[in-house]
Amino acid sequence: MSKLTDAQRTQIFWAATVIAVAVSLLQGAITTLVEICETEGLWTIRFSLGRREHLWWSAIAIALVASFGCMVLSFLAGNNNDSLGIILLASASSLAVFRYAWPAWRNRHYCSNRWAAWTGPSRTGIDTILVPFIKGNDPWPILSKEVPVMKRHPVDIRLPIFRSNLIADDPTDILKARKRLMDTITGQSEKQPDEKSEIPLVPDDKTGLYAPIHSNKSASLLWGTHIGFSPRVSRSILAVPQRLLRSSPLTSSGHDGQPVCLAHGILGRNKGLEPYSFILNLNPSKFEEKCVQWPRPSKVLRTYYREEMNAAYGGLGSVFVDAATELALLLADSSHSLIEDWLSLRMEHQDHALNNQLARLGASDEELKVLYRLSYAAMLVSLSAHRKGRKWRPEMKLFMAYWKKYKGEEMPVWMGEAAIAERIWQEENGAGDTDLDALIEAVLYKIDSPRSV
Numbered sequence: 001m002s003k004l005t006d007a008q009r010t011q012i013f014w015a016a017t018v019i020a021v022a023v024s025l026l027q028g029a030i031t032t033l034v035e036i037c038e039t040e041g042l043w044t045i046r047f048s049l050g051r052r053e054h055l056w057w058s059a060i061a062i063a064l065v066a067s068f069g070c071m072v073l074s075f076l077a078g079n080n081n082d083s084l085g086i087i088l089l090a091s092a093s094s095l096a097v098f099r100y101a102w103p104a105w106r107n108r109h110y111c112s113n114r115w116a117a118w119t120g121p122s123r124t125g126i127d128t129i130l131v132p133f134i135k136g137n138d139p140w141p142i143l144s145k146e147v148p149v150m151k152r153h154p155v156d157i158r159l160p161i162f163r164s165n166l167i168a169d170d171p172t173d174i175l176k177a178r179k180r181l182m183d184t185i186t187g188q189s190e191k192q193p194d195e196k197s198e199i200p201l202v203p204d205d206k207t208g209l210y211a212p213i214h215s216n217k218s219a220s221l222l223w224g225t226h227i228g229f230s231p232r233v234s235r236s237i238l239a240v241p242q243r244l245l246r247s248s249p250l251t252s253s254g255h256d257g258q259p260v261c262l263a264h265g266i267l268g269r270n271k272g273l274e275p276y277s278f279i280l281n282l283n284p285s286k287f288e289e290k291c292v293q294w295p296r297p298s299k300v301l302r303t304y305y306r307e308e309m310n311a312a313y314g315g316l317g318s319v320f321v322d323a324a325t326e327l328a329l330l331l332a333d334s335s336h337s338l339i340e341d342w343l344s345l346r347m348e349h350q351d352h353a354l355n356n357q358l359a360r361l362g363a364s365d366e367e368l369k370v371l372y373r374l375s376y377a378a379m380l381v382s383l384s385a386h387r388k389g390r391k392w393r394p395e396m397k398l399f400m401a402y403w404k405k406y407k408g409e410e411m412p413v414w415m416g417e418a419a420i421a422e423r424i425w426q427e428e429n430g431a432g433d434t435d436l437d438a439l440i441e442a443v444l445y446k447i448d449s450p451r452s453v
Helices: 006-040 043-050 053-076 080-106 108-119 128-133 140-144 171-186 235-239 258-267 284-290 297-316 318-332 336-344 352-360 365-373 375-384 395-407 418-430 436-443
Strands: 122-126 219-223
Touching: 006 043, 006 053, 043 108, 053 080, 053 108, 080 108, 108 258, 108 336, 122 171, 128 171, 140 171, 235 258, 258 297, 258 318, 284 297, 284 375, 284 436, 297 318, 318 375, 352 365, 352 418, 365 375, 365 395, 375 395, 375 436, 395 418, 395 436
Parallel strands: none
Antiparallel strands: 122 219
């Protein structure tokens, strides 16, 4: 070290100083951006940044350690005035590593799953007068062009760093703007858009619409990247307490809030038109015993999680609260990789392709509605039986069990189709060694005589 000249020692000192100042500015900018996103409700940007928190905090920590090393080198070379700088940089480096970088690395899988839980495909109700616009093969790129959409909600705003061909606007905003454009052209603001035009009873998969479709009723639309829309955080996030939206969330009782945040993201996107009508009656002990997550250590949190879910969804009835509570508990007992795989396969949603297929095979509106009402039961059974690579929600197995037990009627004619037999085989085969029948029985436990569908 004594061989270093005064000029070299000075260069090392200033290099350490420049690194420390640059890192401080970068850390301040990132922290400020995060606070702005959380304060202004820019949750798509915030959660997108969250997926990379471990990377930027690691970069900051490494830079501070490098600055600290340069300062120590300068001190050992004879710059005795650097002792205070060494102490300060040692403190800053330790803080960056142990307070920020390490927790960020531990939470990286959760932040990735949080993005998937909140930005996956959404199920949205479409008003009666807007449904006729959704027709044809892959209509959304056409509908979104040359339409003056409404001002975007803060939740929808994304970082304009990379240009994407995906549609950034909300589908309901696009349809409303299209209707305003048509009204301006025709000069008849009260006229509905060509209601007499033929709307197929069974929509094409690319429209995103669930069957059945009627000209005098609202429709249910599943939209997301699979039909050309850019991912964004669900607007239902506005109803979630901010304590659950942090990188290390907590429930009101002080327990780990990660599973509750993931559950809110899922439930905010998959309700459908009549969430108060879901069919579900859990036998918790039997359901827990048959899950792949057994022995379900998080079951002791049932009371605390139920309080959270009742505060959020109590208005939708006890069945919905039960489903939301069980979903959060299952997520708490599932590995990050299992949750990632389950969400990537869109298993939280009613199977849109199956819905369209059954409508083509002649399923009645009543039968399609039973499938919808069983969709939350299918979601819970799906997650409780899921292993990586399994692709089939047990919707037909659930439908069969419910129909036999509570309808007391012969199976619909379309159940005899080869395609349905193959689907049932796929559901059974995909469950592996999991007792699928026992899980289904546990979610249909002591259901009263079914309500009218």
